[in-house]
Amino acid sequence: MSNSTGKYWRxxxxxxxxxxxxxxxxTVLVITGLPQKFSSQPWAEFMxxxxxxxxxxxxIHRAAAVLLIAETMYHFGVLTYKVFVKRVSLTMxxxxxxxxxxxxxxxxNLGVTKGAPRMGRYNFGEKxxxxxxxxxxxxxxxxxxxxxxxxxTTYFLPGQFIPAAKAAHGGEALLAVxxxxxxxxxxxxLKQFNRSMFxxxxxxxxxxxxxxxxxxxxxxxxxxxxxxxDGLRRxxxxxxxxxxxxxxxxxxxxYFFITFEQTAITTxxxxxxxxxxxxxxxxxxxxx
Amino acid sequence: MDQCRSTRVIIIYAYRVLLIAACGIAVGLALxxxxxxxxxxxxxxxxxxACKLCHIDSTETITLTSGETLNAGxxxxxxxxxxxxxxxxxxxxCTDCHRPQQRYQYPHQAxxxxxxxxFEAEIAGNCQQCHTTEELxxxxxxxxxxxxxxxxxxxxxxxxxxxxxxxxxxxxxxxCQTCHQEIADPHIAEVHAEIVSNLGPDQxCQTCHxxxxxSEDAKCQTCHSLLNSALTLPSGDTVDLxxxxxxxxxxxxxxxxxxxxxxxxxxxxxxxxxxxxxxxxHQPIDAQxxxxxTINMQAVCQDCHTDIFDRNxxxxxxxxxxxGNLEAATCEDCHGNHAIQNPDEPRERVSQTCGNCxxxxxxxxxxxxxxxALLGEDNPDVPICTDCxxxxxxxxxxxxxxxxxxxxxxxxxxxxQELMDKYGISTDVFDTYVADFHGTTVTLFDHQSPHExxxxxxxxDCxxxxxxLPASDENSQVIKQNLLVTCQQCHPDANDNFPNxxxxxxxxxxxxxxxxxxxxxxxxxxxxxxxxxxxxxIGSDIFRQVRERFQRKSKESHDE
Numbered sequence: 001m002s003n004s005t006g007k008y009w010r011x012x013x014x015x016x017x018x019x020x021x022x023x024x025x026x027t028v029l030v031i032t033g034l035p036q037k038f039s040s041q042p043w044a045e046f047m048x049x050x051x052x053x054x055x056x057x058x059x060i061h062r063a064a065a066v067l068l069i070a071e072t073m074y075h076f077g078v079l080t081y082k083v084f085v086k087r088v089s090l091t092m093x094x095x096x097x098x099x100x101x102x103x104x105x106x107x108x109n110l111g112v113t114k115g116a117p118r119m120g121r122y123n124f125g126e127k128x129x130x131x132x133x134x135x136x137x138x139x140x141x142x143x144x145x146x147x148x149x150x151x152x153t154t155y156f157l158p159g160q161f162i163p164a165a166k167a168a169h170g171g172e173a174l175l176a177v178x179x180x181x182x183x184x185x186x187x188x189x190l191k192q193f194n195r196s197m198f199x200x201x202x203x204x205x206x207x208x209x210x211x212x213x214x215x216x217x218x219x220x221x222x223x224x225x226x227x228x229x230d231g232l233r234r235x236x237x238x239x240x241x242x243x244x245x246x247x248x249x250x251x252x253x254x255y256f257f258i259t260f261e262q263t264a265i266t267t268x269x270x271x272x273x274x275x276x277x278x279x280x281x282x283x284x285x286x287x288x
Numbered sequence: 289m290d291q292c293r294s295t296r297v298i299i300i301y302a303y304r305v306l307l308i309a310a311c312g313i314a315v316g317l318a319l320x321x322x323x324x325x326x327x328x329x330x331x332x333x334x335x336x337x338a339c340k341l342c343h344i345d346s347t348e349t350i351t352l353t354s355g356e357t358l359n360a361g362x363x364x365x366x367x368x369x370x371x372x373x374x375x376x377x378x379x380x381x382c383t384d385c386h387r388p389q390q391r392y393q394y395p396h397q398a399x400x401x402x403x404x405x406x407f408e409a410e411i412a413g414n415c416q417q418c419h420t421t422e423e424l425x426x427x428x429x430x431x432x433x434x435x436x437x438x439x440x441x442x443x444x445x446x447x448x449x450x451x452x453x454x455x456x457x458x459x460x461x462x463x464c465q466t467c468h469q470e471i472a473d474p475h476i477a478e479v480h481a482e483i484v485s486n487l488g489p490d491q492x493c494q495t496c497h498x499x500x501x502x503s504e505d506a507k508c509q510t511c512h513s514l515l516n517s518a519l520t521l522p523s524g525d526t527v528d529l530x531x532x533x534x535x536x537x538x539x540x541x542x543x544x545x546x547x548x549x550x551x552x553x554x555x556x557x558x559x560x561x562x563x564x565x566x567x568x569x570h571q572p573i574d575a576q577x578x579x580x581x582t583i584n585m586q587a588v589c590q591d592c593h594t595d596i597f598d599r600n601x602x603x604x605x606x607x608x609x610x611x612g613n614l615e616a617a618t619c620e621d622c623h624g625n626h627a628i629q630n631p632d633e634p635r636e637r638v639s640q641t642c643g644n645c646x647x648x649x650x651x652x653x654x655x656x657x658x659x660x661a662l663l664g665e666d667n668p669d670v671p672i673c674t675d676c677x678x679x680x681x682x683x684x685x686x687x688x689x690x691x692x693x694x695x696x697x698x699x700x701x702x703x704x705q706e707l708m709d710k711y712g713i714s715t716d717v718f719d720t721y722v723a724d725f726h727g728t729t730v731t732l733f734d735h736q737s738p739h740e741x742x743x744x745x746x747x748x749d750c751x752x753x754x755x756x757l758p759a760s761d762e763n764s765q766v767i768k769q770n771l772l773v774t775c776q777q778c779h780p781d782a783n784d785n786f787p788n789x790x791x792x793x794x795x796x797x798x799x800x801x802x803x804x805x806x807x808x809x810x811x812x813x814x815x816x817x818x819x820x821x822x823x824x825x826i827g828s829d830i831f832r833q834v835r836e837r838f839q840r841k842s843k844e845s846h847d848e
Binding site: 036040049053055105106108109110111151158159160161163164166167174178179183186191261266267268273274276278 | 615643644645646647648649686722724725728729731732733735736737740741743745749778779780781782783785786787788789790791796801802803804807808810811814815818819822823825826828829831832833835
């Protein structure tokens with residue numbers, strides 16, 4: 001595992017599955033969401049038509065949203081487990097060092113500073129992405145809930161929050177898509193194709209370039225030791241039932257989220273009026 | 289000497305006697321010569337006394353080539369009692385009628401007439417000697433005077449016993465009926481009697497039976513303008529037979545110049561063109577009911593107004609008729625028949641026309657912001673029925689298609705900047721509607737599946753249909769205090785806050801929907817800033833890579 005030419009274990013299969021779920025839900029959300037935001041554009045209309053009409057598009061969008069929410073819930077479950085049971089170090093937390101690394105990376109790129117920043121398991125670029133996803137998902141879920149359940153929302157928020165939620169939902173979506181296309185695609189696909197999220201392994205070269213500090217820690221054996229098995233088992237015994245209850249609550253909550261309200265009647269009822277009400281005498285005009 | 293003197297005396301005496309005798313003879317001759325003329329003036333003798341010497345009380349007959357016989361005798365009393373007899377203003381002699389005179393001198397030549405009718409025709413031809421053309425009536429008869437079957441003057445008025453005009457006027461129908469026995473037909477008699485009874489002070493027999501031939505149209509008009517009765521159809525429905533010819537002259541079918549082309553007034557038979565209507569008595573009408581007749585008459589309009597007729601066939605009214613709902617409007621129901629006027633002059637005529645059948649809707653319209661402006665101030669900008677519903681190819685307004693495309697209908701005026709500026713109405717209404725959840729869906733449905741129902745609101749779901757009021761009116765469905773109820777039509781669970789989730793057609797600004805405005809503003813700044821930042825960083829990274837590659841290459845070449 002630790003050699004200068006080989007590769008390093010980076011993401012386990014659960015993390016990779018999470019990423020796949022994220023790709024799936026995000027892509028579907030973008031494909032079904034952007035045409036709704038830009039519905040007056042010909043391309044958007046074409047996409048909506050190709051997907052079976054606006055009502056179908058909305059259903060697909062909501063299904064993908066449920067997947068994303070479920071994935072997010074799962075992620076927090078796993079995170080809880082890692083933090084409270086396995087007691088791993090919080091390598092994703094941003095710090096001042098990340099800001100310094102970012103500035104150094106920029107100045108290094110510009111040729112002002114000699115030497116690239118030496119970064120840990122998650123470098124500043126990855127943290128920006130991760131927290132952007134967290135922030136974005138939070139915004140999208142909250143605003144999405146408001147759009148999905150406007151009546152419920154207006155029970156505790158002023159009405160104006162609904163169009164505001166719509167504006168935020170669209171704005172945030174655009175921000176997310178553009179960020180993924182620029183930041184994510186460049187850093188892991190264009191700059192060099194980082195396969196670790198698909199294979200689980202990262203190359204030594206990438207390790208040296210992106211995570212020099214982590215590489216050094218690995219090589220020097222400075223990584224924190226895994227948790228003591230006894231304590232781990234004890235904490236697992238507490239976590240598992242708690243997690244089960246939380247999962248149940250989450251599932252029930254999700255169900256409520258989906259079926260929370262019947263916003264509108266499905267068909268506008270037809271009103272029947274007598275339209276033929278001739279004036280008297282009847283308009284059947286005489287000969288003259 | 290004495291003897292000589294006495295001889296001279298005798299000669300002188302004899303000369304005197306001779307002179308006196310010559311004078312006497314001359315006077316006597318003169319008297320004799322002048323005697324007959326003086327006798328005629330004093331004792332007049334009729335020029336046809338010679339005719340009468342023979343023909344009065346004659347029992348002889350003349351046999352014509354045809355074998356017919358002609359009485360040579362005449363009744364002097366009858367002749368004297370006739371209008372040409374003693375009652376005449378001026379004496380009429382035999383040879384005034386029996387012309388030429390030469391032929392009637394004695395001994396008479398053989399009459400060239402081969403038959404009695406030829407003989408009478410020749411005599412009748414001489415009536416014009418005294419009776420002027422104006423007096424020679426009955427145009428139909430005159431037109432066909434060479435036809436032996438058509439009566440001449442003598443046939444009706446008689447020969448020697450010619451009756452005074454008063455006798456005909458006493459029973460004109462009876463006289464005509466001698467030949468025209470169809471007048472005895474009860475139907476014709478009834479119609480004729482009604483017309484005669486309706487004759488006004490300016491109307492006489494001549495009005496119809498004029499001295500000049502009448503056009504077909506005039507024939508129709510003279511009868512129907514004088515008829516007030518109604519035709520009863522098999523169903524018991526009646527058809528008023530009265531027609532005022534002025535109605536047509538003053539109608540759209542009167543003289544018109546349309547697109548530079550001169551049109552003459554339509555004739556009756558241009559529309560009433562069935563063969564059975566040309567002559568009199570008319571053939572019975574096919575229609576069982578008045579409504580059938582009205583519906584059938586539409587075919588008449590089709591001949592000239594083909595394009596309109598075809599469009600109308602696609603319209604809801606025509607479709608209803610095809611489906612058997614005979615109450616649906618026909619050409620005549622909206623346009624009238626003889627007195628057709630420009631259908632939209634004044635514009636409110638349209639609303640009245642539609643209101644004839646759709647009275648409750650027209651009432652609602654009259655109370656709406658549009659209707660009040662039309663009826664009250666003849667406003668040229670507000671929509672009339674046909675602006676929203678179309679004219680002839682009126683679509684069914686209850687279809688999904690109509691509903692989904694209705695925002696464009698409202699938008700035609702409400703997104704027209706110039707028009708709305710006159711009334712201080714915002715033109716953002718259409719764009720803000722389309723930008724909103726309802727409008728987005730409806731627009732997409734309209735483009736992609738126009739026949740599918742959508743539960744999303746269109747303009748008239750909130751604003752009302754025919755009873756649209758200004759949004760500022762206290763009874764408006766969309767004024768603040770009424771909005772919740774309006775929302776609840778589709779969103780039954782909506783609460784007090786819910787109506788505020790609608791942006792009231794305002795584009796977000798600091799005054800209207802500030803929260804939306806600031807969210808938009810936030811992303812307007814954050815998106816370019818973030819993405820821009822990313823791109824700058826990426827740019828710097830690409831710069832580094834290019835630089836490094838360049839450095840490597842120069843180093844490699846340096847090493848070599």
